[in-house]
Amino acid sequence: MRVHPLTGLAAAGSTAVITTAAGSWPLSLAVVAGALAVSTVGGTARRLLPAAAAVLVPLSLSLLMVHGLAYPEGRAVLAEWGPARVTTEGLGFALQRGVQVWAAVLALLAFSFSVSVPDLVAALNAKGVRGRFAFVLASTLTLLPAIAAQAARIRTAQEARGLVIRRGLVHRAAAFRLQAVPLVLALVEDAGTRAAALEARGFSSSGPRTSYRTVPDSTAQRLLRAVLLLAAAAAVVLRLWAAAA
């Protein structure tokens, strides 16, 4: 049975929420392992790992630097250089928080790297907010490579006019302006054409909509989604209740 994109989203989202609510590092580590296993089985690990590393490596380094070197609340000092104090509490806090963020990030990335965007868009296809949100999401993902290619085309066209990008911040900033102006101008113009085209094809019409692409769904999956959302909500309520008590 195929996983409905909204089921995947509910699973990833509630996992992230529950892990954050629980705040327990064994659970976080289990979620990290689970997310990696899911993406390995799904064959997306090769694309997921670089993306995850790009986010998590600087964040983890930053956490270690902030709490590893300076944690005024810490008592058990391990080492001290001038103002920097390495404390057990600080390192513990950094690791605990780091693993928690790792779990949430990997769970969500495992979803976004495995979901079929056209299916997700079809599942969201409706009028009003959902339809427009689906449009913004899908259009951004389509335009990202197209605009990168367009920027490259503009750069070559300008090089052909004798633009030589020299080293140094000022030169780069000047070159950025020269390239950004035609890019933004073309993008705004194209967007105007696209807006007219979409309007003529009923983008803003208020009536009911149908979908050409069929995304299989089942009662079991609908039920599962409801359970996942309830579990996430329950985890949040329990945590806040425990904090208040």
Added chain:
Amino acid sequence: MSSPSLTLPSPAPAAARRRRLLEILGALAIAGTYVYLVLNQPADITGGPGSASALIALSGFLVGAILLIVAVLPGLPASTVVLIPVALVLNIVLGQFVGSTLVPFYLDAIGTVLIAVLAGPAAGAATGALSSIVWSFFNPTVLPFAAGAALIGCLAGLAARYGLFRRFYLAPVAGFATGIIGGVVSAPVAAFVFGGTSGVATGAIVSAFRSMGDTLLAAITKQALISDPMDKAIVFTVVAILVYALPRRTWYHFPFVRRHHVLAGKAPGQAAGQDSTPAS
């Protein structure tokens, strides 16, 4: 003739009222969350990993941002909706690039501010929030900053609405002020959700303040006050350069630019008496 009417009915005021209500609720959720976090923060950080605060920061800001999107997005004209993905691409491409370098800036709001200047505060706020949500597709850590990004978009739109983009030198000033507010509001997210910052350069600054004995929230707020105003001043200046490089015909396609005389230059039509400020 079996075909339906070729013309649109007048817009219903009830829908507009409902959307206004949602906008206010969204703004209240964000403001309320911020106030709660600032009042309750000292007990939390020393008491171990404060996931209750993390949850409140996450849910309060996210709910506020989503309410804003729900309020604004259906009412925007297609010409603005179509520009939002373009703005998000500009945000992501430039933000991803700068975020990976060792500069304590983000420059991840150029697209948002551009939309805000061309289409107004509501469109700017929706673009900011959507930017964080869509970007979280590749980088989930930006998701909790949706409210802060919406605020930046809204403030940029207000700056444009009240003529701060009419003089070139006012744009960085407006950006600086926007950065102060945006940085202060986003700091609790960094403090409570992540317990730090997402970049090494910003982390070093936080670490320095912490070693002087600041609380985590205070340290991150101070770091934000160093980075964000400069960052937003740069972003606003870049956007001002871009819009003034565009031909007038392109600006004047946007009703917001026409109605509020957002940019310096001859007003179209000239007969207009309702423009509050004459051209330079």
Added chain:
Amino acid sequence: MRLPSSPVLKAGIQSFTFHDGGGPVLERIGVAAAPGTLTAVLGASGSGKTTLGRLLAGWLTPGAGGTLHGYLELDGIRLDFGSGRAEGDGTAHHRGEPRIDPAAWGRRVGFVPQDAAAALSTVRATVAEELAFGLENAGVPRTAMVAAVERTANLLGLTGLLDRHPARLSGGQLRRLAVGCAVISGPAVLVMDEPFASLDAAGARELAALVRHLVASGTAVVILSQVIDRLLLAADQWLVLDAGTVAAAGDPADLGPDTGLVPAGIRWVGEAARAAQPTALAIRQTATAARVASTGNTEVPATTDTAAASRDSGGAGAALELRDVSFSYSSDGSRTRYKGRLLARSRKAGAAPRQPLVLAGINLAVHPGEIVAVTGPNGAGKSTLLRHLNGLLRPATGSVLVDGSDIAGRAVGETAAGVGLLFQHPRDQLFERTLLREVRFGLDRMVGPAQAGERAAAALAAVGLEGAAHGHPAELSASGQRLLALATVLARKPSIIALDEPTVALDGDGLAVLDAAVRSAAAEGAAVVLVTHDLDYAQTAAHRLVAFDGGRLTDC
């Protein structure tokens, strides 16, 4: 009910003004399109035909898009705009002024813009879903939708491409998809903006057959064009626009070239040129011959025998020489690398076949003063060839010599001083606030400020844009932008001028200016290479023709 001959779409436009504070862009225009007829709206670049087409199709709605005084009538329903009212400031909404519902209008009137890619939704992952987008929004049941997609794909020859991502289509396929999106709802009227621009002969033939089919099946087709070809000669009526108003209208037979009613900015091409304008073509050919003779007198080697000699002598003294140049895009393809990668996450990414050679052992020598045309169908790699001339692309094997020295290892920006390359899309190349700044860009560093100003002014004058020197480049017509890009090239006085598809986006006047400017540059000693799919143009413009196909050059 309506008689079959009564018009389904009518417009009476007293004036139409954009909200940019400018004057009216359209004035005193009446147009009516009847079912089963073909209407040609002809006009040079900037004559207002696109604005008219968008107004007719509901893509430019009165009120939001500009101020219209006049009426639009569709299916017998007449909508009056701005009647008897004082001029507003453009933002004020007239009470009681009708607001067009673009979706309802769009179901009855389809529009295909010149840039077909901009008409796509960008949110559908296959051609089939893109076609269905409008039907989805109208709430058409899925079974009816599938049938409509199949029928439309059949009509347009897209059946084999239904599962392909729209970003992976060629230019001609993209144009057909845009037509499909416009006609799938079965509109009574189809408006097409420059549908034949940048299509090669095969693509144009297919599209013309499609237009004839639509007309025969009862659609009122309106084609906006700056070029008169065989299809438009057979139109039921012409509406000739000049500077936003009607210059002439009526039966094509009454508007022949000898009547002088069609402005010179509108070009006659192909069979239209041969059938309707034999005299004009003859004049052009004699002019070419005379010019060849005159350049021969001024000792610039440009005749066919010198060209033959250059082939024998291996290009000694050539301004530009390509020696055995081969090139292919690598298998992960810099050409296709970005397209739709995020959406079409292919599982067989590693299994892409080895790319064939785009250039396979090219030898070409172009001498000072010589104009060489490289012709070939779309997609043959003509632009790839051109990009080797200034180092934007580097040959896999072989070498490119400019003025006798190899350009390998030199930055493109440096080679550009000697090689002026004019791209197909001028807006990529323009970035300054005014025309004058645009042309002066980089000149100061080359020749010093005093001479830079002189050269910039001269270059602008050479393309007839001196009057607009302080305007914004983006506010020029498409033809004007192309000429401005040409001026930026001419101002540098390069020894080699390379032109990519010069006939695209240029109207008749623009092409005449380009021809004159290129010839005078050649007469001053520049070597000119132009690539084009337009064989007629190549024959009149060049001293020497080279055919390019399958990665090889053959002399014609």
